[in-house]
Amino acid sequence: SEVTEALDEYLSDFLFPPTENGGDPRACPLCASEGRANGRLSLRGGKFGAFVACVNYPECKFTRRFAQPGGEGEDGVDDGVIGQHPETGEDIHRKTGRYGPYVQMGEGKDAKRASIPKDLDDFDLDWAVKLLDLPRIVGAHPDTGKEIEANIGRYGPYLRHDGKYGKLTNTREVFEVGMNRAVDLLAQAANRGAGTRAAAEPIATLGAHPTSGGEIKVMPGRYGPYVTDGTTNATIPKDTKPEDVTIDAAIALIDARIAKGPPAKKGRKKAAPKKAAAKKPAAKKTPAKKKAPAKKKAAPAAD
Structure with a gap:
């Protein structure tokens, strides 16, 4: 629409800042990687708001949320298909995104993704399948009967059991750790956390x-x-x-x-006011008896 075109031009410096290598900031990275010509990015309007897309859509699937490049939601550059999942037959793609290389199986909201750890020098299709199939269940904890899970998070490999966590040393250990070591690592983590918050x-x-x-x-x-x-x-x-x-x-x-806002403080209940003690009725004063006036002595009779 005319409004979207006007915004595309007005926000050009924000949406498409100069690149470090001096290249065209509107050049579509996906088209460049797949050998398509004339791939350029522009602002578009959609059902759920504005977004950045390539003019070669729908052949090019590159999209980015209405934000600066590198923001969350930017689709990764597809480096190609590395193989198929042995159980589902779906293609597994290797891509490069904001946080580095990752693998993806499927499309849209149902797609499965997994980052490629830096300590995997021999990364191949087998590793891609293992990463996409995480988390791995180590087994049931002997004390609680609840599952121990090995997985890789944004900050490295870890164990999880009953809402508590233990750290693993490397990616391979996620797929190799046994029950005894898992229980020991979780116990060590619990002991370290036994102090104050x-x-x-x-x-x-x-x-x-x-x-x-x-x-x-x-x-x-x-x-x-x-x-x-x-x-x-x-x-x-x-x-x-x-x-x-x-x-x-x-x-x-x-x-x-x-x-x-701050949580409401629970105030103490005020004690019921004590009833004022009933006043005792004032004692009636008995009026003092008036003394009878002294009788005057009769004057002596005259001779």
Whole structure:
């Protein structure tokens, strides 16, 4: 529409800032990687708001949310198909995104993605399948009967059991750790966290809060994991894994907690006022008996 075209021109410097190599900031990276000519990016209007897309759509599927390049939601550059999943037969793509290389199977909201860890020098299709099939269930904990899960989060490999976490040393251990070592690592993590909350080790450190300036951390808590900027604590929703919390999500949780205001303090119930003691009726004063006036002595009779 004319409005979208006007916004595209007006916001050009914001949406398409100069590139480091001096190239065309509107050049479509996906078209460039796939050898298509004339791939240029522009602002478009959609059902769910404005977004950046390539003029070669629908042949080119590159899209970006209405934000600066590199923001969340930007589709990764497709480096090609590395093979098919042995069980589903679906293509597995290797892509490069904001946080580095990753693999993807499927499209849209149902797509499965997994980051490629830096410590995998021999990455191949077998590793891609293993990563996409995570989490791996190690087994049932001998004390609780609940499952121990090995997985890779944004901040590295870890174990999870009954809402508690233990760290693994490398990616390979996620697929090799056995029950005995898993139980030992979880016990060690529990012992380290047995001190005060102030001494607890953060699950992740995300960066500075844009308003308070405080460092945002994901912390384990007695009543569940939470995020804090050192001043405000905000509980992480139960359906969100703490290791998957991004800095944007943490800021939103903290800001929402601030907007609610401080928790209401429970005041002590005031004791019922004591009833004033009933006044005793004043004692009746008995009037003092008046003394009869002294009788005057009769004057002596005259001779």
